[in-house]
Amino acid sequence: MALLLRTHYKLARTAIKENRTRSFLTCLGIAIGIASIILILSLTGSISRLISNEVSSIGSDLIVVRPSTSKDSVTSIVEELTSANSFNKSNLAVSDVETISKIEGVTNVAPIAVSINTVTDDENTIASASVLGTTPEFINIEPLTLKQGTFISDKNKENSVVVGHMLSLLLFNTSNPIGRTLVFHEHRYIVVGVLEKIDKSINFDNVDFDNALIMDINELEKNVGALQVQQINVRAANTDSLAEISSKIKDELVAKKSGDTNFTVSYGDNISHPASTLLNIISGMLAAVAGISLVVGGIGVMNIMLVSVSERTHEIGIRKAVGASSYNILMQFMFESLILSVFGGIMGLILGYVLAFLISIITPFQPYISWQIFVITFCTAVIVGIVFGIYPALKASSKNPIDSLKHL
Amino acid sequence: MKSDNTIIELKGLTKRYGYGDTESFALKDFDLTIKRGEFIMIMGPSGCGKTTLLNMIGMLDRPTSGEYILNGENVAGISSARQARLRAKKIGIIFQDFNLIQDLPVIENVALPLVYVNRPRTVRLKSASEALSRFHLSEREYYYPHQLSGGQQQRVAIARAIVSEPEIILADEPTGNLDSRSSNIVMEELKNIHEEGNTIIMVTHNPALTVYATRVINMLDGQIDTDIKTVSDQNLPQPINVKIKKNKKSKEKK
Numbered sequence: 001m002a003l004l005l006r007t008h009y010k011l012a013r014t015a016i017k018e019n020r021t022r023s024f025l026t027c028l029g030i031a032i033g034i035a036s037i038i039l040i041l042s043l044t045g046s047i048s049r050l051i052s053n054e055v056s057s058i059g060s061d062l063i064v065v066r067p068s069t070s071k072d073s074v075t076s077i078v079e080e081l082t083s084a085n086s087f088n089k090s091n092l093a094v095s096d097v098e099t100i101s102k103i104e105g106v107t108n109v110a111p112i113a114v115s116i117n118t119v120t121d122d123e124n125t126i127a128s129a130s131v132l133g134t135t136p137e138f139i140n141i142e143p144l145t146l147k148q149g150t151f152i153s154d155k156n157k158e159n160s161v162v163v164g165h166m167l168s169l170l171l172f173n174t175s176n177p178i179g180r181t182l183v184f185h186e187h188r189y190i191v192v193g194v195l196e197k198i199d200k201s202i203n204f205d206n207v208d209f210d211n212a213l214i215m216d217i218n219e220l221e222k223n224v225g226a227l228q229v230q231q232i233n234v235r236a237a238n239t240d241s242l243a244e245i246s247s248k249i250k251d252e253l254v255a256k257k258s259g260d261t262n263f264t265v266s267y268g269d270n271i272s273h274p275a276s277t278l279l280n281i282i283s284g285m286l287a288a289v290a291g292i293s294l295v296v297g298g299i300g301v302m303n304i305m306l307v308s309v310s311e312r313t314h315e316i317g318i319r320k321a322v323g324a325s326s327y328n329i330l331m332q333f334m335f336e337s338l339i340l341s342v343f344g345g346i347m348g349l350i351l352g353y354v355l356a357f358l359i360s361i362i363t364p365f366q367p368y369i370s371w372q373i374f375v376i377t378f379c380t381a382v383i384v385g386i387v388f389g390i391y392p393a394l395k396a397s398s399k400n401p402i403d404s405l406k407h408l
Numbered sequence: 409m410k411s412d413n414t415i416i417e418l419k420g421l422t423k424r425y426g427y428g429d430t431e432s433f434a435l436k437d438f439d440l441t442i443k444r445g446e447f448i449m450i451m452g453p454s455g456c457g458k459t460t461l462l463n464m465i466g467m468l469d470r471p472t473s474g475e476y477i478l479n480g481e482n483v484a485g486i487s488s489a490r491q492a493r494l495r496a497k498k499i500g501i502i503f504q505d506f507n508l509i510q511d512l513p514v515i516e517n518v519a520l521p522l523v524y525v526n527r528p529r530t531v532r533l534k535s536a537s538e539a540l541s542r543f544h545l546s547e548r549e550y551y552y553p554h555q556l557s558g559g560q561q562q563r564v565a566i567a568r569a570i571v572s573e574p575e576i577i578l579a580d581e582p583t584g585n586l587d588s589r590s591s592n593i594v595m596e597e598l599k600n601i602h603e604e605g606n607t608i609i610m611v612t613h614n615p616a617l618t619v620y621a622t623r624v625i626n627m628l629d630g631q632i633d634t635d636i637k638t639v640s641d642q643n644l645p646q647p648i649n650v651k652i653k654k655n656k657k658s659k660e661k662k
Contacts, residue, residue, distance in 0.1 A: 317507070318509055320468070321501050322496065322524065323492055323521050323524040323525065324523075325488065325489045326489065328492070401468045402469055405503070
């Protein structure tokens with residue numbers, strides 16, 4: 001049996017070698033599909049890695065509460081793409097912060113609510129700054145460092161703000177704006193601190209801190225009205241009771257919201273899943289495109305195999321006449337399409353990583369290499385080979401030997 | 409009645425094409441018993457069912473009804489996978505237009521049947537090389553079929569037919585595409601194979617070739633018209649202790 005398989009493999013290889021150009025082009029079709037899958041896996045992998053590195057740098061005692069949408073995914077995609085605010089419709093409220101902070105074992109709680117709004121200085125106007133509303137405890141949870149000044153505190157939170165590095169430059173043309181004032185919704189605020197340059201727009205908070213204006217959440221709510229809490233970060237007293245605390249948080253919130261469970265409480269590695277559904281949507285769309293190109297590549301394989309079968313009808317007749325069974329013929333052609341698609345898969349793997357490397361030159365996404373990606377690639381290639389090779393192979397094997405012999 | 413050396417028995421073999429008004433029979437209630445060691449020539453006008461008969465015996469085609477008993481086993485209804493296995497082991501087929509695979513060198517063509525009886529590659533090539541040397545084609549092993557003359561190609565095809573040491577050789581007008589000289593060479597080779605005890609069933613249009621036969625069957629409209637045996641059953645060459653391989657190089661001619 002193994003002997004026969006090896007023979008089939010050799011036969012198929014010979015057939016492929018005889019049609020080098022054709023086989024190469026067919027492989028290329030598969031390679032492009034596989035390369036785009038590699039690219040997506042590498043990108044999403046490197047994004048999760050960025051975030052999980054960040055989470056582990058914050059410490060393992062973090063619990064994150066996020067709203068989850070109960071709507072079907074199509075509506076949420078549309079909403080995501082059309083809404084000016086890049087966060088979900090949330091059922092978390094500012095008052096939830098207090099509920100959580102009363103739970104035993106919780107040391108710090110800080111909500112995150114982002115509003116895109118106009119911020120003006122005497123000279124400059126930033127039309128769409130991310131204004132982040134939170135509590136003074138925020139600085140105890142986040143890995144943020146202040147370049148200058150202090151974070152907002154309970155004493156001065158009614159009229160102070162902290163600005164990000166980039167925002168400071170844009171708004172005040174200086175990286176040291178302490179003591180200057182800015183206008184937000186006709187209220188004047190004093191800048192009390194500037195954040196250190198972070199240069200990491202992807203993080204588990206889904207906030208670009210370099211371009212953010214941070215103020216007290218109550219102050220923000222007063223100005224913009226109804227506010228959506230995008231995330232609540234909780235720091236626990238110790239890491240052992242994370243599961244216990246998070247289930248307590250869940251119970252308390254469900255009780256408070258009279259049974260509404262449209263939120264998630266996560267800790268540890270689960271946090272590192274990209275917070276933004278936009279990111280999910282983009283990678284989903286890329287995956288769909290990759291899937292389509294893989295299908296197109298697969299159809300290419302099928303097409304070439306059908307041509308090959310019809311070109312070799314006479315040969316099939318001869319083989320059957322000298323004792324090949326239908327199964328033998330089936331395997332011969334299956335091996336041919338498998339070799340094409342696996343070889344295409346290998347080409348795609350190389351191409352994908354070359355592209356991932358090129359992307360890493362201009363973005364912070366380092367190519368992400370893991371054995372899972374290799375396994376996924378190999379399995380995909382094999383599945384494509386089988387799925388798109390089975391029909392031509394069946395067609396070949398079911399040929400009538402007498403008619404095939406007449407076919408020249 | 410049924411002697412030990414019966415190799416093929418056909419009982420009421422029928423092949424029908426079409427139904428009702430368009431119904432026609434390529435074979436109709438065909439009965440035939442073939443003994444081991446016979447060299448049968450089947451003659452008859454075009455369309456009398458000669459080739460259909462040969463295809464039936466070679467299990468390339470299935471009868472509409474009737475029995476085909478090969479070595480005591482009715483093979484008319486067995487699965488095509490089993491038929492393929494039997495074909496690989498017991499039957500060698502020679503065609504009028506050689507039917508060699510043009511993309512493969514001569515030696516690979518000859519070795520082809522051995523692929524399907526699971527022989528390792530080295531064994532295949534060795535057997536193929538021996539079979540080719542028997543037909544004086546040793547120097548042509550790595551030629552491609554189109555580089556050979558018709559007679560040479562047909563000898564390659566014969567080498568392919570005997571390489572797996574089958575019991576039955578089927579030949580469908582093997583000299584039909586050859587000039588008389590090549591024709592004679594091919595017939596001499598078949599005669600030698602026959603003398604080693606192989607059963608040969610050959611379809612031909614050429615009455616001159618019947619001198620090689622031990623039995624001549626004339627067919628008409630899917631049935632036997634005349635059936636003449638020129639050699640009695642007792643005098644048929646028998647394969648006992650005779651192996652094709654062992655007789656190689658004992659032959660003359662080139």
